[in-house]
Amino acid sequence: MREYYIAGNWKMNNTASQAREFAEALVDELKDASAKMMIAPPFTALESVSSIVRGTNIVLGAQNMSHKEYGAYTGDISPEMLLDLDVAAVILGHSERRIVFGETDELINEKIKLALSKGLEVVFCIGETLDEREAGKVESVVRTQVTKGLSGVDEGSLKHVTIAYEPVWAIGTGRTATPEDANNVHQFVRSLIKELYSADASDRMVIQYGGSVKPDNVKELLDQSDIDGALVGGASLDLESFRAIALCKN
Ligand code: 13P
16 A cells, blocks of 8 residues: 655745744644655755754655765755755656756756665656647656656665656646546556566555645545655645645545
8 A cells, every 4th residue: 555645845935944934833733644744945944944844744855956976066965965954855857957957867867866875765756748748748758757767776776766747737837637637647657667667666656746736636636546645836835735735635
């Protein structure tokens, strides 16, 4: 039985002091949630949030990470810097990193392998653009992203990977994939994991959906057979909304 996994990607929102206050409220509001939960504040707020979520049922995540361990990489953050703040998970391959910052499947693959080798859990994002969907390319795009992103990742390490399917056209737009459409892609991703690894790995793989997840649509998404959680952007910045999402399967 796969565990429900709800994650909040705060993106470029909340200063360190705002984050501290919000995290304190979250710890209190989410203490009875049965799902696994993660929040990913911006880098500058990780330290303040770390001391607040330590010892609670909320996992601390980062939104990105360097593909290198250390050195002359201006502006980058290494895995060790994250681990030093008790960060346990990292979101990699987000479409905003791919599209706005030009991250390639190859770069994302380097980051995934480095994160796993350092003991970080990875939330690996994939998803097609509207043009790709309209051109009937959803499966080929997702196949390429998954295959290249996980290249060289062995089945043991795969246990520390969650896949987040986030159709780009549904992110921040208020447009959500229908639960059936999303589930179809999730089933395709699961079949791909079976093809690349094994039936066991495929059964175990937690696949989150992301893209305009809100309290009023989360339940029908999570009721689908292959949707195991949510990666939430905008609604994770509002206490009541994130609480309702996190507790929807209690
Ligand atoms: P929204 O929930 O704001 O659409 O963002 C989704 C997302 O990109 C989470 O990583």
